[in-house]
Amino acid sequence: MGERDRRYIAELNEGEKFYGFYLVVEKVLKYAKNDNPYLDILLQDRTGRITAKLWEKAQEMDAEFNVGDIVGVAGAVEKFRDSIQIKIEKIRRIDEEKRIEENLTDSEFIVTTPKNIDEMWSEIWEIIKNIKNPYLSKLLSRIYRKYEKQLKSLPGSMRLHHAYQGGLLEHIFNTVKIAKSICKVYDEIDEELFIAGVLAHDIGKIRELSGRYVFDYTDEGNFIGHVVLGRDMLIEEAKEIEGFPELLRLKLEHIILSHHGKYEWQSPKEPAFPEAQLVYQIDEIDTRLYQMKNSIESDVSEGKWTSKSNYFKRVLYKGENPEKPLDNEDNETRGKEGKETKTDDKQTSLF
Structure with missing residues (x-):
């Protein structure tokens, strides 16, 4: 060769x-x-x-x-x-x-998240600790303590967005940071319900996905999906908290069930109150922004514009000096850490 x-x-x-x-x-x-x-x-x-x-x-x-x-x-x-x-x-x-x-x-x-896992985890815990509603605080603390390992290691999805180790935590971190900013603008929002909904919206992926290096759908994931699984997990944990208010639990269930926004996007319900609508919208923001960056940075066509062969099926502006793909973010450096790329005469022994 x-x-x-x-x-x-x-x-x-x-x-x-x-x-x-x-x-x-x-x-x-x-x-x-x-x-x-x-x-x-x-x-x-x-x-x-x-x-x-x-x-x-x-x-x-x-x-x-x-x-x-x-x-x-x-x-x-x-x-x-x-x-x-x-x-x-x-x-x-x-x-x-x-x-x-x-x-x-x-x-x-x-492939891992480019963000620091421990720093994201610490910031999320600070947000949980500052929730004054005792039921919401206990609920989120139970979930995040019980599933710490999975939340830190699972991808955000199989392919659609943040499809790498730690991607789920990165997605949750991004969305809750967006949510905190939104709360500064809209005083009428029930901030703690909104924040709790953001932190709980994708917990079903803990049961939907499994794996260490190669991830795949579980049987539960294939049969049921993370939206309904997340709602089931929330009910299970809320039952363990004495006196958990039924209406509060129902609102959280609805946020999880409606966070895909539309029936045609596999959402069992459409958002029925402002906090649910906002959770759907910021989930969309983080997902679509990831997809747009990835579409732009993975395009190898010449010029300032991408082809239409991307998720959005339209041309996207790359700018004067488009960079490497998002999936490879910071990976030029990763690829060279500790090992130089070199010509290796031993490579023919592979075959």
């Missing part, structure tokens, strides 16, 4: 040949229009994610590695619909012995 440079995902550029080590996040055997099979794969390292295609011996290779495996890949970077993807030339599963030889620790393959 000749010499190739080892590359982290954030360092890949159209037209180059490379090799690297990646985590298999998704793998699906598909069929092209000519009925030829191919593998559609999503790869990840600590700097981000990228789609990859394997066209040669797809059915045979499908049995050689699984989701959750570390693989060695040699391939070429291609442009597809104004983004880049990998055309895989060679791929193989990396066993434990090879991982040790290459010093491939778990941290090489985990």
Whole structure:
């Protein structure tokens, strides 16, 4: 294959040949229009994610590695619909012995929130401590103590937004900070109900998603979904608090059930009072802003404007000097910490 440079995902550029080590996040055997099979794969390292295609011996290779495996890949970077993807030339599963030889620790393959987990957690706890309503304070304290590990580690979603370790906490943190600012403008809002609704709106994702490095939907997640699961969790925790007011519980249930805003967006209810409407709106703000940044920064078309091949299906303004994708935010640095990208004569031994 000749010499190739080892590359982290954030360092890949159209037209180059490379090799690297990646985590298999998704793998699906598909069929092209000519009925030829191919593998559609999503790869990840600590700097981000990228789609990859394997066209040669797809059915045979499908049995050689699984989701959750570390693989060695040699391939070429291609442009597809104004983004880049990998055309895989060679791929193989990396066993434990090879991982040790290459010093491939778990941290090489985990995409994490760019924000500080402990700082976000501390700020959220300060907000909870300052809630004067004893029922709301007890409820949130129970939930956040009980599910601390999951809240700190789970993604905000599988693909739609903040789809990386710690993404759920980042999304909650962003939305509650927005909510605190809104409360300074609208005096008529029940601030503590509003804040509690924001902090509780996505708790169902604790039961909807599972995993450590590769996340997937649980059976509950597939059958029920995080909206209804979150409402069920809230009822369970409220039952453990003596004298919890029924109307207050019902309002919180409604906020969770209506936070997707519209029936066509899988929302069992539409917002029926101002605090519920605001929770829906700020959830939208954080989600859509993430998607817009990602659409702009992942676009590889030339010029100041993106193509229409994005979530919004419209051109978006990139500016004079568009940067790297949001999923790879700060990852140019991450990819180079502790290891320089270099030409490695040993790479052919991968295959």
